[in-house]
Amino acid sequence: MDRWTGCFKVSLNPTKAGSCLKVAASLMFSPSSRTLLMPSVNAILFNGDKVQGTGNSVIERLSDSRNISELLVSKLGCSANVWVVEASTFNGPFAVYKEFIPSLTSRGDPKRYDPNGFPASSAIVAILSRCFEQVPSLTSSNLVEQTKGNVDAPTLLPTPFPKTIILGFSKGGTVVNQLVTEFAHLKASPQIFDRRQDHLYPISEDDLLFSISEFHYVDVGLNSAGAYLTDRTVIKKVAELLLVHNASVRFVLHGTPRQWFDRHRPWIRKEKDIMLQLLKDEAHRCEGKLQATERFYFANNLPSLQMHFEIIQVMDLS
Template sequence: MDRWNGFLKISLNPNTNSHYNVAASLCISPSSKTLIVPSANAIFFNGDRVEGTGNPLIERLSDTRNIAEILVSKLGVTVNAYVVEASNFNGSFVVYDDFIPSVNSWGKPKCYDPRGFPASNATVLLLSKCLEEAKKLVHGEQQEPLAGASTSCTRPPKTILFGFSKGGIILNQLVTELAYSKLESPITPTCIILDSRDVFLNNIYEIHYIDVGLNSAGAYITDHSVIEKIAENRTSEIRFVLHGTPRQWCDRRRPWIREEKDILFQMLEDAARKTAGQVQVLNRFYFSDRHPNLQMHFEIIESLDVS
């Protein structure tokens, strides 16, 4: 299996000039050089911009193309990886207003509300447009529809979600939408993308929170009803992994980050017991012997244990 690696500029709204920058690493056939169905779609939502640090490690791990390569190295060459940088920034602060309409001008969420399913709808649209654009770049404008788009009737690819730093708010919104979606086990034609919101939500297999944090409350889900609904309605296994460093979990100026993380972990542990392990949760703490610093906040991306 070969890969196509590229940088895509994707607009979700044709009436605006803003676009999402997406670093993509996609599976292609070595013989026909066509896009093929992956085993999973790995989607990584990035956080605020950090520039001018002079630290080569931070600069390297701020490059979304490098992050896409890291994801493939950890998850295997059969996955499609997408690293998403938002279309809207207020200075260095990311504003994911297509995914969470209730954010303020600095991108901080006011609440997580499932009505309208904005995050799952935006994610499906973003991936669809990414593949349309990648098809043009890989195949040329006149090629046939994507290989594997409607062949045999098997389950679609699984979805693995990553939220890094402030990108974790997208995970919170998606988890909230997951709790209130109608989950079934649909058998749909094999496809490179998950072509509907319900199929996308139902095929979420893993959710990785990576050193998430905010300067106010809301870094992690703390609504018991959300996790309870997932435990009640889930028809297939789902795994949550909470990854953190002293930079976020030991910040005395922002104690709510650790408190919220502990609340979510406890809720997920309770759900795991109620569902006999269908809901799973892991807690992974990195660089515990080091003093908090900005470098470890990015270094965790490279050290990530996804096993």
């Protein structure tokens, strides 16, 4: 078993020129059969605003989506497929996830999170589909050049539907909030949580949302409200859904002093505390099917931009 690592350009609106998302991917690959393999999990991280010209080698390295994809593989293991998504639109340095969130300001800050039409989940399904459409167009020489090692993959047996892990870094946390809101408003049969299939990725909105096993908020923060979900009704609906379908989901809130102790943006920590308490309240009610944890990094360091990016390298996903 080996890996193919590279980048895709994906347009969700082919009629509109210049509106493409950059997606860095690290995918399981069999050198002998030259085919992609079934993962145990698809990990999808949504990146944040652009930071350029800092002169800081750590920030520059951890701003690169391809480097992030390789780091996530090192944390999640070789059986994971990893996707790192950047916004299609930037207003200066500000990422604008307009395909995922129905109501945004010009700088990409959310006005509200609305599940109507399930825009985030449908966009993710389309992105994964269009990435895989591009894989056959890669030449054999390209695949060999971008893979390392010569260990053939074992014969594959039928596998459970691959789980999905959703991560949002910085501004990318807004997409996580939208997905949680959509998850809370799902309706489907219990069987969709436990089935076997032969797709490498979710092929419908229901498939995606019901495959999610973890939501990770990675040092998220905004210059306005909305970095964390504080809607009690949404969190309660998530817990009720898990109880009805005998499923489980884990939330992990990862943070640094850069965001959680920003004196100029105190609402970030306040929102984090509210969301964590709401999650813990519901966790007590739903028999452990909902888990919520916070993890604080660089606790003894002064807030800095470097730690904001360095959390990607040090965060614990276990």
